[in-house]
Amino acid sequence: MLLEAVDLGIERGGRDLFSGLSFSLSAGDIVHLRGENGAGKTTLLRILAGLSRYGFEGHVSRETACLYLGHHSAVKGLLSPRENLRWHPSGEAFPDDTVIDEALTEVGLYGYEDVPAAQLSAGQQRRVDLARLYLSDKPLWLLDEPFTAIDVAGVARLQQRFLEHASRGGAVLLSSHQALDAEVKARVLEISGGGTP
Numbered sequence: 019m020l021l022e023a024v025d026l027g028i029e030r031g032g033r034d035l036f037s038g039l040s041f042s043l044s045a046g047d048i049v050h051l052r053g054e055n056g057a058g059k060t061t062l063l064r065i066l067a068g069l070s071r072y073g074f075e076g077h078v079s080r081e082t083a084c085l086y087l088g089h090h091s092a093v094k095g096l097l098s099p100r101e102n103l104r105w106h107p108s109g110e111a112f113p114d115d116t117v118i119d120e121a122l123t124e125v126g127l128y129g130y131e132d133v134p135a136a137q138l139s140a141g142q143q144r145r146v147d148l149a150r151l152y153l154s155d156k157p158l159w160l161l162d163e164p165f166t167a168i169d170v171a172g173v174a175r176l177q178q179r180f181l182e183h184a185s186r187g188g189a190v191l192l193s194s195h196q197a198l199d200a201e202v203k204a205r206v207l208e209i210s211g212g213g214t215p
């Protein structure tokens with residue numbers, strides 16, 4: 019098992035978002051986290067990633083390192099895609115431009131590697147973030163709305179990437195308001211005022 023959450027309960031701003039939520043993620047899992055706006059998906063993903071250590075009930079045990087991509091772009095506009103990808107706050111570093119350029123090619127950004135990211139479109143900036151899915155060797159991916167601003171072909175390619183990762187023993191938990199392809203066979207984790215998926 020890569021991650022286990024037991025009896026999670028979260029309150030924010032004086033409101034109970036959910037309670038009694040238990041689930042686990044194992045190698046090969048692709049789990050689609052769903053819930054209406056404000057349900058607590060971002061809050062939950064941040065807790066699972068260890069970015070929010072307080073303000074919840076229950077227990078999270080993460081058995082492996084994770085790659086967390088947040089809802090908002092982490093791309094710095096003054097830096098090029100190459101420069102943005104050379105390091106990650108988790109401590110991962112990729113000093114080799116060849117490896118970075120391969121990842122940029124995978125997300126359709128080769129040719130833009132030295133352009134200041136501020137000059138890229140919203141979807142292209144999101145693709146810089148998503149290039150980390152081709153760089154990181156972390157087994158557990160926690161992805162908050164990875165399809166935001168991504169075109170139809172890009173969403174299909176991302177889902178293929180999830181399948182590749184799962185087939186190599188990784189696990190993916192992603193939030194999205196968008197349906198996933200049937201081929202992905204994602205398990206659904208719905209948060210809507212408590213319960214177990």
Ligand SMILES: Nc1ncnc2c1ncn2[C@@H]1O[C@H](COP(=O)(O)OP(=O)(O)OP(=O)(O)O)[C@@H](O)[C@H]1O
Pocket residue numbers: 030031035053054055056057058059060061062
């Ligand atoms: N630091 C905070 N202080 C007060 N309220 C907060 C805080 N963080 C989150 N909330 C509230 O918790 C609720 C859940 O927020 P969250 O961002 O997790 O929702 P979400 O399910 O990701 O929504 P969306 O689909 O709109 O992205 C919201 O009502 C939000 O206002």
